[in-house]
Amino acid sequence: MATTAPPSDWQGGKTLIESFDHLLTSGIASDVTFIVGEERNRISAHRLVLLSRSPVFYAMLEGPMAEKGEITIPDISSETFKLFLRYLYTDTIDLTDRNVVPVLNVARKYCVDILVSLCGEFFAKNLTVDSACVLFEQSHVFVMESLRQQCLQFILNNAPGVLRSATFTDLCLNCMTCISGSDDLKVVENGVYEAIIRWSEAECGRQNIKATAGNRRDVLGETLYNVRFLHLEEDFLLRRICSDMVLRSDDLVDIINHKKNNKPLLSEKLNAKRRSSFPWRISRIGIVKHGQWTLMPTDEGISFKSSVDLYMFGFGSFFTKVERSSVDLKVFEDDVCLVQGTKLRGKQEPDTPYMGDIILDNPIKIHAGKTYTVIERSHHTILHFFEKGITKVTHQDITIEFMNSSKSRSTTTDRGHIPYLILSY
Incomplete structure (x- = not known):
């Protein structure tokens, strides 16, 4: 049966990188097949390139325990694996806030040290108030504790801008709780409340429910009490908090009695500790x-x-x-x-x-x-x-x-x- 001949111009006048890129994207002469991600997508590659770039691939393909047949990689998405392969073939990669952590994860898994270093350089240059939450969330998903701590420290030190960023509302509940509950968050308490209220509105949208006071309280759960209500400005407490009606009325009465009448707090949920601050x-x-x-x-x-x-x-x-x-x-x-x-x-x-x-x-x-x-x-x-x-x-x-x-x-x-x-x- 006749086969379609490859384009005749993919070699002539091309650089090594351009020719290798075509080999990867076209699948010409591929001799390894990966089954990648939850979708089990088939991705072809070339043994020579893989084992020359990664000691892990060398062990997988040439060592005494070399795998035979198709290789299943369930813990990496197809999109990330394709980015990674293209780097192995061409030494080029387009890193972004959204893909750098999964790329770092796969680079570490296959011991591609130069790519690990490139990801580290990206973090150093691109950790900003707009990207910090994205990278913090990604490091949580991929269980990269060192990076997670690096992002968290940046967030704590730059809290006002980070809490107002659009990406703060994209955090999962776990990450949002970690940030808003920190004693080292350097921001006025009003800003913490406003940030978690914005997050609750976004979460109601993700759950396709109306952003009522009750629904906001439900999606926040115990995280609502990460706000140090006792240290809010009085005018903000009486106007904004009362108006929003997210905090339960008995908690509000408890706070006012404590602040105005020196009565002991009845609720154990109300955090009386002031956040640390470094002038x-x-x-x-x-x-x-x-x-x-x-x-x-x-x-x-x-x-x-x-x-x-x-x-x-x-x-x-x-x-x-x-x-x-x-x-x-x-x-x-x-x-x-x-x-x-x-x-x-x-x-x-x-x-x-x-x-x-x-x-x-x-x-x-x-x-x-x-x-x-x-x-x-x-x-x-x-x-x-x-x-x-x-x-x-x-x-x-x-x-x-x-x-x-x-x-x-x-x-x-x-x-x-x-x-x-x-x-x-």
Whole structure:
């Protein structure tokens, strides 16, 4: 019986990679057949290529325990296996957020170390607020614990952006619960609630049910109590939580009685623990100058606004000749003084030479869009100042805008004192 001849132009003028790619896609001279995935798709390949690229394939095809006949691979999808084979034939692969974890899984299974390294480089370059949840979910599905922990740490450190990403709602309940329940999630509690409510709406859609308050509560289950309701802002609690009606009314009464009337919590589900938070130094300095600022200590300060709700833990202050000297401080919201006191400067850190932290007794809540002013009066003459200051600083998804203050004698956005703020969610 006559057979159709292969195209005559697949060899002439072609590179080795192009010719091998055609061999793979056409199946010409193939001598190995794989039965792949749950669908049991038949995929042809060539022994010579396989055993030359993978020690596992070498053992399977040439070793004393070499398999005979068709080779069944039930734990890898056809799509992933085809991508993997094409890499073996051509040294090229198009990695994406969706396929990199299954490709890494198969590369490890068949000990193709270079492809494993390529996947690692992809993670390093492409782990973003938009891709983190996809990769976290994939690492959960393929039971790759090291990658899962890497993704989780990135998510915890970049929580505000990740929780607002579209991909957060695509997580399975297990992965969403892991993230929202972490004590190390660095975000205001309102953001956790809003994220799981968005997830519940998406889950109702996946289950083809209406996104009512009751259905949202049902799809969330115990994960609803990953929200630290006791640490939500009061206005958010009374307006948003009451309006959504996802939290049961007896839980809401329990929370209000605890917060307002100091009554012990009745429900064991309500988590009273505050999430841990690690403040950042938001620096506004340009070039540090060494020189006496004024002959006598004066009020020096700066105003600022934040794009999101935060907490201020303190600020930075330049050193004097006197070690561990003190400053008098005031913090205003608009013209209302929130804090007034005297504090010692902290020790300098490697990244903060000539200056130390002034830490407040209690963090101050910073409301998005409001104007705050920090004023310090040193007990001794300060020996350093900065010039070419930064007026707008962005950290993750936070923007801090600095402004001149009428309460400051000489410090401005361009030069002077208060080199950084210490802020956190």
